[in-house]
Structure formats: structure tokens, C-alpha cells
Amino acid sequence: MRSSGFEVLLSLNNLRRLMLGLCGTLEIAVVSVAVSVVLGVFCGFAMMSKNRAVYGLFRVYLEAFRIVPILVWLFLFFFGSAIAFGANLEGWFVSVLVFSLWGTAEMGDLVRGTVLSIPAHQWQSAEALGLTPWQVRRFVIIPQALRRIAPSAINLVTRMIKTTSLVVFVGVTDILRVGKQIIEFNMMKNPMASFWIYAFIFIVYFILCYPISKFSKRLEAKWER
Amino acid sequence: MRNTGRTRLLAMVSALVLLAVLLAGCASGGTATTPTPTPTATPTATPPADTTPAADDTSDAGAAVENQPAGAIADIQARGKIRIAVFADKAPFGYLDESGQNAGFDIVIAKRVVKDLLGDENAVEWVHVEPANRVDYLESDKVDLVFANFTVTKERAEKVDFALPYMKVALGVVSPDSSPINDVAELAGKQLIVIKGTTAETYFTNEHPEIELLKFDEISEAFQALTDGRGAGLAQDNTFLFAWANQNPGYTVGVGSLGNQDTIAPAVRKGNTELLEWLNAELKTLGDERFIHKAYDEALAPVYGDVVNPEDLVVEGGVL
Numbered sequence: 001m002r003s004s005g006f007e008v009l010l011s012l013n014n015l016r017r018l019m020l021g022l023c024g025t026l027e028i029a030v031v032s033v034a035v036s037v038v039l040g041v042f043c044g045f046a047m048m049s050k051n052r053a054v055y056g057l058f059r060v061y062l063e064a065f066r067i068v069p070i071l072v073w074l075f076l077f078f079f080g081s082a083i084a085f086g087a088n089l090e091g092w093f094v095s096v097l098v099f100s101l102w103g104t105a106e107m108g109d110l111v112r113g114t115v116l117s118i119p120a121h122q123w124q125s126a127e128a129l130g131l132t133p134w135q136v137r138r139f140v141i142i143p144q145a146l147r148r149i150a151p152s153a154i155n156l157v158t159r160m161i162k163t164t165s166l167v168v169f170v171g172v173t174d175i176l177r178v179g180k181q182i183i184e185f186n187m188m189k190n191p192m193a194s195f196w197i198y199a200f201i202f203i204v205y206f207i208l209c210y211p212i213s214k215f216s217k218r219l220e221a222k223w224e225r
Numbered sequence: 226m227r228n229t230g231r232t233r234l235l236a237m238v239s240a241l242v243l244l245a246v247l248l249a250g251c252a253s254g255g256t257a258t259t260p261t262p263t264p265t266a267t268p269t270a271t272p273p274a275d276t277t278p279a280a281d282d283t284s285d286a287g288a289a290v291e292n293q294p295a296g297a298i299a300d301i302q303a304r305g306k307i308r309i310a311v312f313a314d315k316a317p318f319g320y321l322d323e324s325g326q327n328a329g330f331d332i333v334i335a336k337r338v339v340k341d342l343l344g345d346e347n348a349v350e351w352v353h354v355e356p357a358n359r360v361d362y363l364e365s366d367k368v369d370l371v372f373a374n375f376t377v378t379k380e381r382a383e384k385v386d387f388a389l390p391y392m393k394v395a396l397g398v399v400s401p402d403s404s405p406i407n408d409v410a411e412l413a414g415k416q417l418i419v420i421k422g423t424t425a426e427t428y429f430t431n432e433h434p435e436i437e438l439l440k441f442d443e444i445s446e447a448f449q450a451l452t453d454g455r456g457a458g459l460a461q462d463n464t465f466l467f468a469w470a471n472q473n474p475g476y477t478v479g480v481g482s483l484g485n486q487d488t489i490a491p492a493v494r495k496g497n498t499e500l501l502e503w504l505n506a507e508l509k510t511l512g513d514e515r516f517i518h519k520a521y522d523e524a525l526a527p528v529y530g531d532v533v534n535p536e537d538l539v540v541e542g543g544v545l
Contacts, residue, residue, distance in 0.1 A: 017325050075361070082365035171352060171367075177313070181321045184314035187445075189472060194445060 005192025009200055014182050018197075021178030022204060028092070028172070029161045032099035036160070037153075039100070040107020047112040062105040071166050073098045078170040091171035099160060106156050114149040115141060147223040154216035158209040175201055296499040298342070301369055306348050309335050310368040313353040317468065317528045318374045327351045330524040334391055335372040335491075337516060341507055360384050363494045370500070371492045378487075386495055388504040389543025390488035391517050396425050397463030398480035399451070399470050406458045407479040412436045415457035420447050425460040428484045451476075467533040468525075481537065488540065505543070512542020 008014055047058045065073070077094045081087045089097075118141055126140040127133075168177040179197045186193035301307045311331055312319030319329040332351075340346040352368050359375060362368045363385045376394070377387050398417070400406040416439045419426045429436055439456050441447040448469065451459045459466070463481055470476045491508075493500045511517060517539045525538070 011323065013323050013325070079358075079361045079365040079367075082367060086366075088365075088367060169355065169358060171354070173353070177353075181314045184316050185320050185322065187316060 005186070005190050005194075005196050008182060008186055008190060008193040009196050017178050017182065018175055018200065018204075021173055021175035024167075024172060025161070025164050025174040025176075026208075028095045028099060028167060028174075029164050031096050032103055033157050033160055035096075035100040036103025036107045036156075039104040041111055043104050043108025044111025044115065047108055048115065058108065062109055065102045065105040070098060070102060070163055071169060073102070074166060074170050091167065094170050095164070095167040095172055099164070103156065103160055107153065110149055110152050110156065111145070114145045114152075117148060118144050147220065150216050150219050150223075154213055158212055161209055161212075162205065175204060297369070297497050298499055298503060301500075302343065305343070306350050307339055307342060307370065308350045308352055308368045309339070310352045310354040310359060310362050310371040310373050311335065312356075312373045315374060317525055319372070328524070330392075330520055331372045331374055333520040333524050334511075334517065335370070337511065337520075338370075338372075338491075338504070338507055341510075342503070359492075363492060366494060369493070369497075370504070374489055375492050376487045377490050381492075384495060385492040386497065386501050387490045387492045388501055389508045390490040390540045390545070391508065391543075392489040392538055393486050393540055393545065394462050394464050394489060394538075395481075395486045396428055396460055396483040397466045397478045398458045398460045398483065399466045399476055399478045400458035401451075401454075402475050402477055404457065405477060405479045409433060409436075409480060409483065412457060416455070418447050418450050418456035418459040420444055420461060423461065424484070424487070425462075429460060432484070464533075464538060468528045471528065471530045471532050478532070486545075488545070490543075509542045512544065515541060517541050 043058065046054060047062075049055050049058075074094060077089060077098055078091060081089055122140055122144065123136060126136040131139065164174060165176045167174055179201050183194045183197050311327060312329075313321050313327070315329070317329050319327070319331040322328045336346040336349070339349045343349075352362065354362055354368075354371070354373055356373075359371050359373055360381060363371055371385070374392075375381070375387070377390065381387070398406055398409070398412070406412060412433070413435050414437075416437050417429060418439045418441065419429060421440050421442055426438065426440065429438055439450065441450060444461075447459060447461075450456060452473075458479070460483075463478065463483075466478045467481075470478050491504060493504065518535060518541070521535045521539050525533075526535075
């Protein structure tokens with residue numbers, strides 16, 4: 001019991017497994033973030049629609065993903081779809097699907113809020129200058145919206161990365177799960193292993209998320225000019 | 226304006242490319258993280274041929290297979306692989322060893338079952354589950370079999386079909402050698418450490434309200450409290466206590482068996498009688514050759530040492 005437990009991090013095998021687990025985390029995070037950013041823009045513009053039915057539909061979709069915990073959505077697609085329709089979806093696919101749906105909804109709302117926050121005179125002046133509707137968006141609205149959306153979009157991305165730890169419940173192996181497996185294997189002879197493994201995972205998540213928020217700061221500063 | 230717009234676009238595109246590269250790097254490594262770390266030695270071709278004699282050994286179940294050619298077992302054989310839910314973080318019953326391979330008491334028995342069903346012990350897809358979602362995995366037909374230290378309870382038996390048990394557990398109390406607790410009566414007026422949400426907590430709350438309980442959320446915290454001398458003893462599943470006491474000199478499991486004896490059994494999806502009957506016959510065959518004892522020697526004896534009598538744990542052929 002006197003061992004410091006640090007040696008669990010010196011084992012190449014353990015490190016390799018943790019890194020493979022990290023890849024599991026990253027795969028889901030990167031795919032769903034990419035999907036969310038692209039679809040989120042379309043979703044955002046759709047939510048600005050004057051058509052009340054379209055707006056209502058997207059509103060329900062957004063609120064559904066905001067109110068119902070992500071874990072419940074994962075279970076719904078993973079177990080629920082199998083029990084109800086016999087559709088046996090892979091855990092990985094379910095994770096990407098749920099995270100993309102969630103990200104798209106949140107991103108859409110951010111896009112909507114940001115674009116609406118741009119003063120009406122910007123639209124009007126641009127139109128007065130004779131720009132086409134597409135040119136108004138491309139050269140006047142989107143550049144300003146991008147700058148305003150950056151902080152909250154980055155916030156959403158880091159939140160999505162952190163929330164991927166839920167995927168273990170649908171059978172996907174991520175870094176947290178690998179960590180737990182290593183801790184449990186060492187539980188009897190090395191009770192301090194948990195401290196080091198969790199410390200390591202903490203640092204990994206930090207390394208993952210910190211540069212992203214740093215990057216957004218620089219982006220903001222650059223666009224501020 | 227056009228110019229800055231273009232650089233911005235360029236920056237975004239390059240960021241996306243960077244992400245794609247990162248992803249591609251992961252994809253090659255990531256495939257290894259799918260729930261089958263065991264290198265499966267091309268089982269598809271051989272099993273059906275090997276299986277027939279194995280199924281015939283277990284006479285009555287063999288007949289059932291022939292009566293329903295399109296049944297659950299035929300499906301598994303056609304697939305060439307059986308999906309078994311196991312634990313990946315409950316040493317020594319189901320865990321991953323240093324190299325990330327499935328190992329443990331449950332796995333040793335499950336592998337033998339796979340070998341007898343499909344002729345190759347590697348013709349299996351290990352699905353790693355959590356205690357709370359074992360029933361869901363069976364109900365949604367995501368696994369054929371659960372071999373994850375599944376304690377038989379009335380509530381669970383309504384949702385899944387349990388086969389014959391291969392193990393039994395009861396509660397135990399571990400205490401320091403300096404002031405051993407050899408009987409529950411000795412605990413009156415003293416503090417007993419328990420872990421929240423365990424059968425130990427429920428048992429002592431209902432049956433021995435006179436004993437003061439000191440409750441902890443995590444196993445590691447609870448054992449730390451015991452070694453710090455904050456309680457007279459610690460109550461938990463006896464199997465786990467035996468293992469812990471064996472690794473920690475100065476502590477003994479003074480009360481070895483307490484409360485209701487629970488059994489641990491594999492389970493199949495509710496209504497999958499074909500697989501259930503085959504499995505029960507298989508467990509009887511294994512009992513005849515005392516295979517569960519062999520599994521004990523292989524997976525549990527190194528951890529439990531001499532302090533545990535295998536007869537307190539092992540159930541052969543489902544006979545308690």
C-alpha cells in the first residue's frame with residue numbers, strides 16, 4: 001500500500017491504451033463538431049424563417065435537445081430504437097448521431113441569435129448600396145456575425161468534447177473508460193493508481209480544450225482590429 | 226474587402242483540413258478500440274462442423290437444436306460469433322489485463338461455453354457493459370448472453386432469463402487482526418463501514434438497526450476509512466473482502482457469510498428458451514467435469530490465496 005502508484009503511468013501498455021481511448025473520444029468529438037458547425041449554420045437560417053411552422057418545428061427540436069439530458073438521448077437511440085424497431089445501431093454511430101443533433105441545434109440557435117443581433121441598419125445600408133441579398137449576407141452580415149459567434153461557438157465545442165465521456169454508456173470505449181479499467185486492474189495492489197490516472201486524464205482534457213479557447217481568443221483579437 | 230474575406234476563408238478551410246488529418250490519424254488507431262480486442266482467428270469457416278458434436282454431447286439440448294433449425298443457436302452459428310456482455314472493470318471477475326485482453330473468472334467460464342457452442346473459444350465478440358445497463362443490453366438484443374457477474378434477483382428475473390448459477394455470494398465483515406469481529410453481535414454499539422447503495426447497506430439497515438453505519442460513496446474511500454481505524458469493521462460482498470484481506474496483511478474476514486445467499490448466473494434474453502436450455506445443459510456438463518473449480522484455480526486462486534475456501538464461492542452444475 002506504500003507504493004505511490006505513479007508507475008501505472010510509466011507502463012507503455014497503459015499509455016498506449018489511454019491514447020487509443022483518447023482517439024475514441026476525439027473521433028466522436030471531431031466528427032460531431034464538424035457536422036454541427038456545417039448543419040448548424042443552415043439550421044440557424046431556417047430558424048429565422050418567417051414561416052411559423054418551420055420556426056416552431058426547429059424550436060421544438062432545439063428545446064428537446066436542451067431539456068432532455070444527452071444520456072437519455074443516447075439510451076433512446078441505442079436501446080430504445082432496438083426495442084421499438086429492432087434497429088440495432090452501433091454505439092459509435094449512435095454517439096455521433098446524438099452529439100451531432102445536439103450540436104446542430106445549439107449551433108443553430110447561436111447562429112440565429114448572432115445574425116439577429118446585427119443591427120437592422122447594416123442590412124438596410126447594404127441593400128441601399130445595391131448589394132444583392134446574397135452579397136449582403138456574404139460581405140456584410142456573415143463577417144460581423146462570425147466575430148460575434150466565436151466565443152459562444154468555442155464554448156459549445158469544448159462542452160461537446162467534455163460531454164463525450166457519456167459514450168461509455170452505449171458501449172463506446174473512450175479515454176475515461178480505459179482509465180477506469182486500468183484503475184480497477186490495479187485496485188488491489190496499487191490503490192493510488194486512481195489518482196495518477198485521473199490526473200493524467202485531467203491533463204489530456206485540458207490539453208485538448210485549452211488551445212481551442214486560446215485559438216478563439218486570438219481569432220477575436222484579430223477580427224477586432 | 227475581398228482580400229480579407231479570402232484569407233479568412235483560407236484559414237477556415239485549413240483548420241478543417243487539419244481536423245480531417247487528425248481524424249484520419251485516429252481512424253487507423255481507433256479501429257483497435259472496438260469491443261473485440263481478442264485477435265479472432267478466422268472462425269467463420271470451421272465452427273459449424275465442429276459444433277455439431279458439441280451440441281450432441283448435451284443430449285436434450287441437442288435435440289432442441291434439431292427441432293428448431295432456424296432458432297437462436299442457428300443464428301449464432303450462422304453469424305459465426307456469439308456476443309457476450311462482460312465487465313471490463315471488475316477484477317478479478319471481468320477485467321482487462323495489462324495488455325488490454327479480457328480476463329477474469331467470468332471470462333474463463335464464458336470462453337469455455339463459446340468453445341463448446343462454436344468450436345473456437347475466440348469466436349466471440351466481448352461487449353463491455355456497466356452494472357446498470359446489463360438488462361438493457363439483453364432486452365434490446367444487443368448481446369446473446371450476459372456473463373457479467375450477474376446476481377440473480379426477483380426484479381431482474383422478470384426481464385431476463387437466468388441460467389443455472391455458477392457462483393454464490395453473501396455478505397462478509399472484514400476487521401483488523403488487533404480487534405477482530407467474529408460475530409455480528411460484537412458490532413453492537415460500534416461503527417460499521419458500508420458503501421452506499423450496496424446490499425450490505427440495505428441488510429444492516431433493515432436487520433441490524435442497532436449497529437451504527439458509517440457510509441461512503443466509493444469503495445476506495447471506505448477501505449481507506451477502515452485502514453484509518455474509523456470503524457470497527459467493513460461490510461461488503463464476502464468475495465471482494467476475501468480478495469482485499471489477502472492483499473492487505475493485518476486484516477481478516479472474521480464474518481465470512483451473512484445475510485441472504487445470492488447466486489450469480491449467466492442470463493439470456495427473456496424467452497430465448499433454446500439458448501437457455503442449451504446453456505443449462507452445458508453448465509451441468511461443466512459441473513460433471515468440475516470445470517468451475519478449474520476456472521476458480523485459474524482466475525481467483527491467485528488473488529484469494531489460501532484464505533478462501535473455493536466451496537464458499539463455486540457452484541458446480543447449478544447445485545447449491
